[in-house]
Amino acid sequence: MSTTWTWDFHGYDPKEERTIEALCTLGNGRFATRGSVPESPAGAVHYPGTYAAGCCNWLFSKVAGQQVGNEDMVNLPDWSRLRYRCLPDDGPVGEWLTPDDPSLRHYKVSLDLRGGVLTRRLLFHDGHGRRLGVTHTRFVHMGDPYLAAQRTTFRGYGWSGAIEVESVIDGDVTNTGVERYRGLSGRHLTGHRAGVEADGVAWLSCRTSSSRIRIGIAVRTSSGPLVAVGASCTETKTVQRMRLPVSRGCSAAVVKSAALYTSLDRPLGDPLSLAVERASHAAAFAALLASHRAAWERLWSQGELQVPGESGRVLRLHLFHVLQTLSPHTAELDVGVPARGLHGEAYRGHVFWDELFVLPYLTLHFPEVARGLLMYRHRRLPAARAAAQRAGYSGAMFPWQSGSSGAEETQTLHLNPRSGRWLSDHSHLQHHVGSAIAWNVWRYGQSTGDTGFIQGPGAELLLGIARYWGSVATYDADRDRYRIRGVLGPDEYHDAYPEAAAPGIDDNAYTNVTAAWVLARALEVFDDLPAARRRELAEQLGLDDETLNRWDDISRRVYVPFHGDVISQFEGYGELAELDWDAYRSRYSDIRRLDRILESEGDTVNCYQASKQADTLMLGYLFRPAELQELFDRLGYRFDDEVWRTTVNYYLTRTSHGSTLSSLVHGWVLARRKGPDAWRYWEEALLSDVADIQGGTTGEGIHLGAMAGTLDLVERVVAGLEAGPDGLRIAPVPLREVPRCSFTFCYRGHRDIRVQFLPGRLGIRVPHSRLNPPLRVRLPGERLVTVAAGEQRWFRLPARSVRRDDDGRYSARSTAASPRME
Numbered sequence: 178m179s180t181t182w183t184w185d186f187h188g189y190d191p192k193e194e195r196t197i198e199a200l201c202t203l204g205n206g207r208f209a210t211r212g213s214v215p216e217s218p219a220g221a222v223h224y225p226g227t228y229a230a231g232c233c234n235w236l237f238s239k240v241a242g243q244q245v246g247n248e249d250m251v252n253l254p255d256w257s258r259l260r261y262r263c264l265p266d267d268g269p270v271g272e273w274l275t276p277d278d279p280s281l282r283h284y285k286v287s288l289d290l291r292g293g294v295l296t297r298r299l300l301f302h303d304g305h306g307r308r309l310g311v312t313h314t315r316f317v318h319m320g321d322p323y324l325a326a327q328r329t330t331f332r333g334y335g336w337s338g339a340i341e342v343e344s345v346i347d348g349d350v351t352n353t354g355v356e357r358y359r360g361l362s363g364r365h366l367t368g369h370r371a372g373v374e375a376d377g378v379a380w381l382s383c384r385t386s387s388s389r390i391r392i393g394i395a396v397r398t399s400s401g402p403l404v405a406v407g408a409s410c411t412e413t414k415t416v417q418r419m420r421l422p423v424s425r426g427c428s429a430a431v432v433k434s435a436a437l438y439t440s441l442d443r444p445l446g447d448p449l450s451l452a453v454e455r456a457s458h459a460a461a462f463a464a465l466l467a468s469h470r471a472a473w474e475r476l477w478s479q480g481e482l483q484v485p486g487e488s489g490r491v492l493r494l495h496l497f498h499v500l501q502t503l504s505p506h507t508a509e510l511d512v513g514v515p516a517r518g519l520h521g522e523a524y525r526g527h528v529f530w531d532e533l534f535v536l537p538y539l540t541l542h543f544p545e546v547a548r549g550l551l552m553y554r555h556r557r558l559p560a561a562r563a564a565a566q567r568a569g570y571s572g573a574m575f576p577w578q579s580g581s582s583g584a585e586e587t588q589t590l591h592l593n594p595r596s597g598r599w600l601s602d603h604s605h606l607q608h609h610v611g612s613a614i615a616w617n618v619w620r621y622g623q624s625t626g627d628t629g630f631i632q633g634p635g636a637e638l639l640l641g642i643a644r645y646w647g648s649v650a651t652y653d654a655d656r657d658r659y660r661i662r663g664v665l666g667p668d669e670y671h672d673a674y675p676e677a678a679a680p681g682i683d684d685n686a687y688t689n690v691t692a693a694w695v696l697a698r699a700l701e702v703f704d705d706l707p708a709a710r711r712r713e714l715a716e717q718l719g720l721d722d723e724t725l726n727r728w729d730d731i732s733r734r735v736y737v738p739f740h741g742d743v744i745s746q747f748e749g750y751g752e753l754a755e756l757d758w759d760a761y762r763s764r765y766s767d768i769r770r771l772d773r774i775l776e777s778e779g780d781t782v783n784c785y786q787a788s789k790q791a792d793t794l795m796l797g798y799l800f801r802p803a804e805l806q807e808l809f810d811r812l813g814y815r816f817d818d819e820v821w822r823t824t825v826n827y828y829l830t831r832t833s834h835g836s837t838l839s840s841l842v843h844g845w846v847l848a849r850r851k852g853p854d855a856w857r858y859w860e861e862a863l864l865s866d867v868a869d870i871q872g873g874t875t876g877e878g879i880h881l882g883a884m885a886g887t888l889d890l891v892e893r894v895v896a897g898l899e900a901g902p903d904g905l906r907i908a909p910v911p912l913r914e915v916p917r918c919s920f921t922f923c924y925r926g927h928r929d930i931r932v933q934f935l936p937g938r939l940g941i942r943v944p945h946s947r948l949n950p951p952l953r954v955r956l957p958g959e960r961l962v963t964v965a966a967g968e969q970r971w972f973r974l975p976a977r978s979v980r981r982d983d984d985g986r987y988s989a990r991s992t993a994a995s996p997r998m999e
Contacts, residue, residue: 180356181490182291184437189276189284191222195876196869198224200436200494201288201295202879203315206504207322208228208253208437209519212286212295214314215259215327216275224354224876227253228519229439230502231512232392233306233526233581234385238361240590241599241980247588248580250515250526251365252352254381254394255325257315258433259347264420268305270720280304290497291477292470293319301530308334318465320472322506323436323455330461333423339420342431343962344398345369346381354522355877356903366392369413378457379408379415383447384440388581391440393448396458400431434459443509458597476500479929480542482888482920491863492891495884502881503539508549508559511556513579514838517878524878527578527586528553530667531797531882533613534838537620537889541900541922544625551621554614555634557583558641561611565645571719572644575614577607595770596777603672603680606665610651611642612691616799619698624900626925632710636702642717643699643728646692650731658736664688666747668792669836670782671773674749684748689735694800694808696732733811742823746793756785758830767935769835769871790830790839797846801899825850837865837883841890846911856914891918896934900924904953904961907941909934910973927952934974942969 194214199211213225228250235248248862263271276284276299282302282339297313310332316326331340348371352363364386371381380395398417407418421429436455438448448884459465478498484492502518513528515534532550539547554575560583561573568574576585587605592598618638622631663681665672666688686970703720704709714720735742740751761768768774772789773781791798796805802821809816834840844859846852861870865883869875892898895915897908904926908934919933926949943952945967952964956972964970 184288186286194222197286198881199520199876203295203317204501204519205317205319205322206506210317214276225255230510232390232439233440234365235387236362239456242593245589249352249587251385252350254346254348256346256396257393258347259329261340261342264341265336274301274604290493293473307336316324316469318469318946320468325435326465327433330428332428337424337665340423342419344417346396346415347380348381348383352522357594366841371410373408378453379417391448393438393452395436395452398432432462442837461556484918491867498879503546504834508545513553518692518881527580530610530613534882534886536617538885540621540624544923547621560584570645571648573641574645575611577605577610593773593776595773606681608800609688612695615639615642615695632706639702641701644695646695647728653764656736658734659731660684660736661689666792667795668788670789673783675784682747684736684738686737686744687795691739694730696728700728701774704997737814742820743827744793744824754784756787768833786831790836791842794846798842837880841883841886847892908956908957935954937974939972939974
């Protein structure tokens with residue numbers, strides 16, 4: 178039975194296997210292995226995959242008569258492969274067994290979140306009355322980032338004989354996990370060598386074809402009781418054979434202890450030699466499992482988030498996958514935030530803007546990981562500067578899709594599976610990714626007080642992005658405003674005006690407002706720098722008074738289009754045709770990918786007021802109402818509750834939610850406004866991967882931004898936590914469906930601060946420390962309190978009627994207080 182710490186999948190359904198494989202992926206932030214069955218290679222049903230963070234390769238393919246290149250996160254050799262069959266004392270030899278065999282009678286997959294362990298139980302019952310129970314137990318070690326292990330236990334019922342087992346390392350793997358990519362080149366590995374050491378450790382080495390990353394995998398296979406052993410090797414595969422006696426009431430087990438190294442690891446060494454050495458000396462399975470569980474226990478303590486009921490159970494699964502993709506081990510690597518985790522090959526493992534939804538959680542719980550991910554961007558500043566220069570601009574123009582080098586990795590063509598046509602892809606025009614990076618830099622600095630980062634790499638990132646916006650904005654004398662033309666907004670549907678010869682739209686509101694925000698923050702950071710550092714960066718970036726004055730002017734006079742009282746998604750959006758939404762919903766069961774539907778009909782979404790996902794409303798995700806008011810006041814535009822409410826309602830009816838991030842943002846915005854549909858959207862974000870609401874996308878990799886964003890929603894909206902240089906601000910926005918929550922977090926040297934949010938009550942505990950000053954906390958109604966190190970205090974919270982505070986936050990009118998509350 179499933180519990181708050183376990184996820185059980187009962188029964189075998191081939192159509193669900195890819196989703197289960199993704200949801201049961203195990204990883205440690207350095208590498209991950211999909212939760213696939215050990216018995217089967219890649220095919221129509223099963224797709225084993227192992228991926229190492231940052232291990233990418235570039236291949237060319239011929240598409241629609243063109244040569245196109247793509248960089249992919251590489252599917253590495255399969256270390257988990259194991260097959261078996263029955264050898265009874267009397268009767269015929271059995272077939273090699275898989276879950277697809279007709280003799281399968283029972284199938285259950287259990288994912289233990291607390292310990293990071295995947296268990297798969299199978300029972301076969303053949304036509305000769307023989308029953309065989311098989312249990313696979315697998316983990317990817319969270320304490321030792323180079324190790325993984327799998328134990329397979331066999332038990333015979335009603336017969337005696339032996340089990341023939343083949344333990345395999347399969348290097349003949351390709352990237353074919355995403356159906357729409359299968360026509361493209363996917364064979365990334367070459368130079369295979371394989372062998373078995375004298376002590377029985379099997380090994381395989383290879384390298385990526387163009388990036389020339391060397392990979393070494395070694396597996397020590399042990400079993401008991403053992404009858405016979407043999408081995409064979411080809412260039413791309415090792416096979417170790419053994420026989421295990423089986424008798425009534427007795428079990429036999431095979432353990433595979435695997436080590437994985439690449440030439441990306443530091444300190445540099447030979448991956449194969451390191452892997453063989455590590456596998457040879459790995460501890461026994463039970464000891465490895467114990468140390469692995471202990472590492473997870475430490476992670477859960479630091480990353481804790483508790484919410485009651487089914488929502489809390491799903492949130493824990495989301496947190497599990499965030500930590501498997503971005504663990505403390507990740508902080509040591511040169512990697513970014515892969516949009517689909519290390520769970521599959523969708524989006525080719527590329528880094529988009531999803532860190533915008535991931536880093537807020539990490540900053541509060543694992544700030545060293547957040548810093549490491551920001552350093553991934555900093556190391557690619559030279560590539561971003563070169564891209565801006567090639568485009569005729571200054572500063573740093575970051576790519577929409579980033580990989581190993583920091584160059585633009587966005588595909589030039591994409592396939593519409595509905596029409597079968599390859600279409601031009603202009604999504605590289607989403608330059609707002611730079612603002613997302615700047616926002617994360619700023620939020621990290623506000624929360625951690627890491628002056629070394631903010632005055633060093635952070636300042637270089639923020640000022641470089643500001644320099645780009647300062648050079649790309651052009652003055653329009655007719656409007657007496659600055660404009661940013663030829664871009665794409667977060668919506669992604671609209672990549673051109675109807676009948677336009679060139680791609681891009683003008684004055685996307687989200688892009689323009691965030692650009693103004695970046696310029697204003699960059700000026701603040703520059704002014705706060707020590708004089709010597711300010712002079713150094715001014716010389717390095719060419720920041721003279723004229724440039725800084727221009728930044729200030731743009732930050733106050735960027736053009737934001739309106740139609741009526743609605744903030745226009747972009748200039749001209751209000752003049753596009755209205756779509757007959759009801760007609761399309763009645764004709765199609767799912768209109769999330771409305772762009773594909775219209776293109777297959779010979780039409781284009783560019784003609785309509787129809788958005789794929791939150792675009793203008795993204796402003797309500799980044800900024801509290803008071804912050805938005807300040808931004809628009811600075812720009813000289815009217816912005817009040819009526820304008821924002823009208824804008825929100827306008828786009829609610831014109832969005833198809835073709836991205837999992839869309840429901841998250843809509844739920845976020847409506848929760849802050851106490852909108853009645855907030856929970857409906859948030860619940861959809863919660864279930865987006867669990868229920869595979871987009872119809873088959875989860876099996877290609879989980880949606881990391883949506884998963885992390887739901888965690889963040891609890892902490893920064895429901896609990897209302899905001900961290901700044903002057904202390905914490907806590908102003909809860911209670912949802913009926915989330916009546917309570919608790920979590921621990923880090924803030925400016927304080928570790929393991931604990932917040933408990935209950936109906937009408939708020940508890941804050943600060944761990945004992947002789948180094949940290951008392952924690953300053955601003956409660957609803959601007960009440961300032963302090964909590965000393967080693968102290969826990971409880972405060973009364975409003976809990977009945979809800980109203981808006983002057984700063985745009987929600988609170989409630991006073992209620993009776995417990996005697997222990999303040």
